[in-house]
Each structure stands twice: as C-alpha cells, then as structure tokens.
Amino acid sequence: MPRNRTRPDHWRQRERRDKILVVIDAEETERQYLEQFKGKSSPTIPHVKIVTKNKDPLTVVNHAIRLFDSGDFDEAWCVFDEDDYKDGGTFQKAIATAGKRLRLAVSCPCFELWLLLHFEECGSELNQKEARRRLRKHLPDYDKSALRCEDFQPHQADAIRRARTLDAGHKTNHQNPSTGVWRLVERLSGTGSQY
Template sequence: MGNKKKLSSMNLERYGYKEVVHENVKVRCRILIVCEGEKTEPNYFKSFDQMQYGSAVYNIECEGGKINTVQVVDKAIELRDRAIDAGTPYDTVWAVFDKDDFPASAFNAAIIKAEQHEIGCAWSNEAFELWYVLHFVNRVTAMSREDYKKTIGKYVNGATTYTQKTKYVYQKNDPKSRTIMNTHGDEARAIRYAQKQADNFDNTRYATHNPCTMVYKLVRLLRGEDRMFNEKIMKDITIK
C-alpha cells in the first residue's frame, strides 16, 4: 500500500471528503542475459529474478551454453530482435562472457560488436570469478582460474562471518554463490573496485585489460542503481 494523504477525521466528517489512497505502481522489467557459461553466470544472475528495487520488479531470462564470445553476442542480438518482432521487447539485453583462452581478436571483436548493436556487455578478463574476488579485496594483478578459486576460498574462510566447521571450497556452479559472497564479502565494494579498475584502461585492446570485469555494470543495474536505466523504465509508470 502506498502513502496515504489524510485529512483529519473531523474535516472528513465536516466536508464529506473521502480518503484518497494512491497505490504503489510496479513496473515489471524484462531483462535478457545471454551467458557463455552454462551454469555459473546464469545461476548468479537468476538470483536477481523477481527482486524489486523501487517501483521496478526484474523478470530475468538467462540463456547459457557452451558458446564462444562472438556467438554469445550473436545470440543476444538474435533473441533481442525476435522479441521485438513478436511485440514483446526486452527492456535491456546483456551478453556475459570471459576472456579465458579465447583469442584476443575474438574477444575484442565480440565486445565491439556488442557496442555496435547496443547490447550490454558484462565481460571479464580473465574469468567471471574475478567479480567474486572483488567482494573482498581490490585485486590489481592478473591471476589464473585456479588462483581465483583458491583466493575466493581463502577470503570466505577468513571472514569473521564464516562460522561453519567445514572449510568452504568454492564450487563453480553453486547456485548459492551470490548469497555466500554477499554474506561474507561486500557487493557494493566489489562495484567500486571493479569500476576503479575499468577506469584505468582507455583503449579498445580489451584482451590486455587484465584484471578487469564489467560485471559491475550489470549488477549495478540489477541493484536499481543505474540512473539512465531507471529513467527509462520510469517512463512506463502510469499513475492510477
């Protein structure tokens, strides 16, 4: 129930006014996220599904599969255009992929293509797990995928909030990863660290931006903190 504008009971009785009640209006945002991975990234972003920030409720559709960087972007474009043709467009569409062992040329080309077709791009170099590490520390040097796993485990186990007797071991496809990182780390801090890292690079040789992750942009949007996106969806609100 939204805020009520009330007259005193005396004035209501004297003038015969009726109480005016304004209901909160919810806007459901359709968000498509196409991921390179089958489970890690989809599981993470699905944790935002049906969450409400202000007047916006996020309905998130995640598509994941064993596809390469450019294929992720191509699929995002295809699904975006198909939804438009069907009269059910998405409010925003994102591609999520890692540098991993993909050639630098393919990685760079995928990011540039996403930008050209107005697809949001939450890429990571080297891996998505960098985003998790940033919940704990401002990592500024490159590391391998195995190092990511060890580092995440070290910081979770070392957190004062972690009281389990069993030692935590990072599991790549764990659907509880976001909960674990938020409980023992700090998502807002990760956004700050990731943005600070990204600001250090000023060229389009994205494969050399290491470590770096643009996942913070998508997470910031899903947290209701993207001003431009919020202004866009606010236009869909009709006061009743």
C-alpha cells in the first residue's frame, strides 16, 4: 500500500512573516544595534533587511521610498538623528516626505540617547557629546564602532519604558530629548503591534 505523501496540516499552515525594510543613516552604531533582530525565526518576528544610506535624513527617506515602492516589503522604517540637520531644514523635510508611508525611528539629538535610556532616565535637553559622556558612566569602554549588544539587551524593556515616558511628556514629536527607536525595537522583536 503506498504511503500517504501529503504533509500534515500544521506544515502547510505556516504563518506569513512580514518583511520589514529599515534604512539607517549610519554604518556603525545603529546597524550594530539593529543587527541583533535579523535572522530570528518566529511567526511574530518579521524578516528584516537593513540598508545603510550614510547621508542626510532627506536622502535616507527618499532612498527608503524608492526601495519600498519596489513592492518587496510590507513596511519601511527610517532611522536617523536630529544631530546636525535640524537647522538646515533637511530634518523637517525628511519627516514631511516620509509622511504616512514610512515609519520613523528618529532620535533627538542622537542615537546615543536611545542607548543611554537603557541605563538611566533622561528628562532634560542634551547634545551628542553629553549623551556619550553619560553613556560612558555605565559603559566606560563604549565605542560606537564596536557596539556590544549584550551590554544593552538585558535593559531593553527599561529603555522602552523610559522612551515612552519621554514621548508622553512632549507636546510635539521629535523634541530633545526623544527617540522613536523603541517603536522599531518592539516591532522587530515581535512584542509590538504594527505602527
């Protein structure tokens, strides 16, 4: 008698995982931090493609739009900092251009704020130099070009809580200090909803 070659139902009913594009503005810190979310396998964790466009925020957003328009992704995120771009208008143009098509994980003033929130509250305005100085109190050998994710993973829930608190305390988006990286981290780890 021939064997039944049909697969069990649970094999055929694999859940479809979303494909998420993340375009970042820097090759070092942001990429190293976000790489920890790639390659994890779970129905709730999306496939992630990280692309670096080491340029100003508007260029990052326009690049993300071009890639997203290819139809290969279910959603697209841009990760960039306020840093040196707020006064030149590029920062606000990038936010306006992203509109509702792209999701933003913007840090004001810098990505180091997100890293700092893993260890402490941060309620007053700061600059990149101050953020790095305070981060080195917790990680004396902090080097943005050699980030160790294991330093941050145990404190991720604290960083998310602190970033949410900052958001709730601002009347408008993208005020210093603030970071939207928490939304992206929740999405990539499968713990947050689609935003």
